[in-house]
Amino acid sequence: MTTSARVAVAGIGNNISALAQGIRYYAKLDAEGVAPGALPGIRRADIGGLAVHDVELVAAYDIDSRKVGSDLHEAVLQAPNNYPRLAVDMPPSGVLVEQGISRDEDLDEATRRVAESLRASDAEVLLYSLPTGLQWAATAYAEAALAAGVSFVNCTPEFVGRDESIHARYVSAGVPLIGDDLASHFGTSVVHRSLLKLFTERGITLGSSYQLNLGGNEDFRNLREQGASKRESKLNALAQEGVALDDVEIIPSAGYVAHLQDHKVAYLNIEGMGWANTPVEVDLKLRVQDSSNAAGVIIDLIRIAAASSRVGEKGFVPAAAPLLKSPHQGHPAYSEHDIAASFATISAVSS
Ligand SMILES: NC(=O)c1ccc[n+]([C@@H]2O[C@H](COP(=O)([O-])OP(=O)(O)OC[C@H]3O[C@@H](n4cnc5c(N)ncnc54)[C@H](O)[C@@H]3O)[C@@H](O)[C@H]2O)c1
Numbered sequence: 476m477t478t479s480a481r482v483a484v485a486g487i488g489n490n491i492s493a494l495a496q497g498i499r500y501y502a503k504l505d506a507e508g509v510a511p512g513a514l515p516g517i518r519r520a521d522i523g524g525l526a527v528h529d530v531e532l533v534a535a536y537d538i539d540s541r542k543v544g545s546d547l548h549e550a551v552l553q554a555p556n557n558y559p560r561l562a563v564d565m566p567p568s569g570v571l572v573e574q575g576i577s578r579d580e581d582l583d584e585a586t587r588r589v590a591e592s593l594r595a596s597d598a599e600v601l602l603y604s605l606p607t608g609l610q611w612a613a614t615a616y617a618e619a620a621l622a623a624g625v626s627f628v629n630c631t632p633e634f635v636g637r638d639e640s641i642h643a644r645y646v647s648a649g650v651p652l653i654g655d656d657l658a659s660h661f662g663t664s665v666v667h668r669s670l671l672k673l674f675t676e677r678g679i680t681l682g683s684s685y686q687l688n689l690g691g692n693e694d695f696r697n698l699r700e701q702g703a704s705k706r707e708s709k710l711n712a713l714a715q716e717g718v719a720l721d722d723v724e725i726i727p728s729a730g731y732v733a734h735l736q737d738h739k740v741a742y743l744n745i746e747g748m749g750w751a752n753t754p755v756e757v758d759l760k761l762r763v764q765d766s767s768n769a770a771g772v773i774i775d776l777i778r779i780a781a782a783s784s785r786v787g788e789k790g791f792v793p794a795a796a797p798l799l800k801s802p803h804q805g806h807p808a809y810s811e812h813d814i815a816a817s818f819a820t821i822s823a824v825s826s
Contacts, residue, residue: 480525480781483534483598483625485589485616486605487542487572489692489737490630492551492558493770495532499563502528516660516771523782523821527774532568534596536575536589536616543572555693557736558766576615586619593623600780602773604630606693608701617641621648626780629654630769632708636791636803646790651783653776653792656708656800659763660771663688663741664712664800666761670745675717679747679755683722687742690728690765691735698728712800716807739765772798782821793817 484491504514505528511520517527535547542550548565550572551558573592576585593601601620605612613633620627621644629635636642636654645652658664667686674681686709689695698705705727713720732740743759776798783792791803794817802809 477524477526477529479529479531480600480778481531481533481596481598482600482602482777482781483536483593483596484532484547484602484604485536485575486603487535487537487539487547487550487553487556488604488606489556489558489694489766490604490769490773491535491602492556493764493766494773495548495551495568496558496561496563496565497767497770497774498528498530498532499565500561503563516767517774518660518771519775519778522775522778522818523785525778525782530774530777532570533598534592535570535572536592537572538575538577543574545572546570547572557692559737559764576612576619578611582611582615586615586622589616589619590622593619593625598623598625599784600626600628600777602628602630602777603635604769604773606697606701607631607633607705608697608703610634610704614641617652621645621650624648624650626651626784627653628773628776628780630657630773632656632704632801636799637801637805642790642803649787649789651780651788651792652790652803653780653795654799654801654803656705656712657769657772657776658712658798658800659765659768661763662739662768663743663761664709666741666759667743667745668713668715670743670757670759671713671718671723672715674745674747674755677749679749681719681722682746682748683724684743684745685724685726687726687729688739689730689732689735689741690737690739691731691733692737692765694765695728695735695739696731699731702727708800711805714805714807737765739763739768779821786821786823788821792821794821
């Protein structure tokens with residue numbers, strides 16, 4: 476029998492609302508007999524013997540008084556979260572949102588408190604999903620996970636997975652470390668990257684390109700001020716052989732538009748020169764449910780993290796590389812072969 480992946484979550488925002496409601500949604504489909512291969516919006520039905528609904532949220536941390544002290548299933552539906560309410564029951568989960576690590580307390584003491592709570596919950600994975608731009612918090616939660624021997628998954632562009640000193644300490648402690656920054660399931664980065672590649676493959680000389688993103692959730696509000704690390708991470712996500720990014724501009728939040736709620740609207744433009752130096756231009760609009768785009772990737776990353784720790788993997792896990800914008804050692808470091816071999820290793824857990 477499969478033992479569910481035991482996951483703790485830090486930052487009970489829209490990502491976690493999409494994740495928690497989605498886990499209930501897929502459990503319902505499973506109970507109705509929908510075949511694993513027919514699940515909508517799922518890339519891999521099984522990772523290391525773990526199905527999509529084999530994920531249990533066992534501890535939760537936030538600092539917003541509207542969420543701390545509430546049951547997790549209540550907190551995920553609490554404003555300012557504005558991910559849509561899915562057609563699933565959300566009975567009490569039995570997990571209370573605990574006080575997370577805040578900047579105005581003693582960081583060492585707060586880190587010890589969270590590490591102790593992680594141990595008490597028997598979590599295997601800590602998913603870090605705070606607003607972008609809080610490097611001090613990313614480091615503190617990564618320290619708490621390391622102290623508790625719990626795998627860490629970083630949803631944000633902050634330096635954790637690609638911080639060599641943190642990575643080395645995870646390796647010597649024998650704990651998996653997965654980061655940094657989600658490559659959204661079907662978001663602007665993958666579409667932009669694919670189109671840039673297509674230009675190059677077809678011999679079109681790349682001129683200039685831009686990517687403008689708009690949304691009405693807290694992430695977009697925050698990214699107006701904290702866009703620098705996200706911009707860099709988004710550029711990392713476009714990096715590929717033969718594509719020069721000198722004239723590519725990315726605006727992570729071109730504006731907070733409240734009525735868009737949790738929808739992201741992105742505009743892409745790419746200009747180049749084709750046969751006999753004549754122009755080629757693409758203008759594209761993409762509209763997606765922003766936090767579904769995160770949850771569709773998180774569900775794979777947390778199963779990779781749990782399965783990896785069960786087979787004794789440590790440090791970065793190559794299977795996670797295509798799911799991240801800024802993985803440890805970057806994109807070219809992990810070949811298709813490395814990624815397949817890594818999935819084979821973590822799948823040993825189920826055999
Ligand atoms: N939506 C996507 O596709 C996507 C893709 C890549 C990365 N991300 C990143 O994921 C992260 C989370 O996104 P979101 O939409 O859920 O954000 P959000 O703003 O909705 O939620 C963040 C939560 O963190 C809490 N928080 C703030 N400080 C905290 C602290 N010190 N300790 C514990 N909790 C704290 C907030 O109260 C809030 O509940 C963002 O950094 C975002 O950029 C999202």
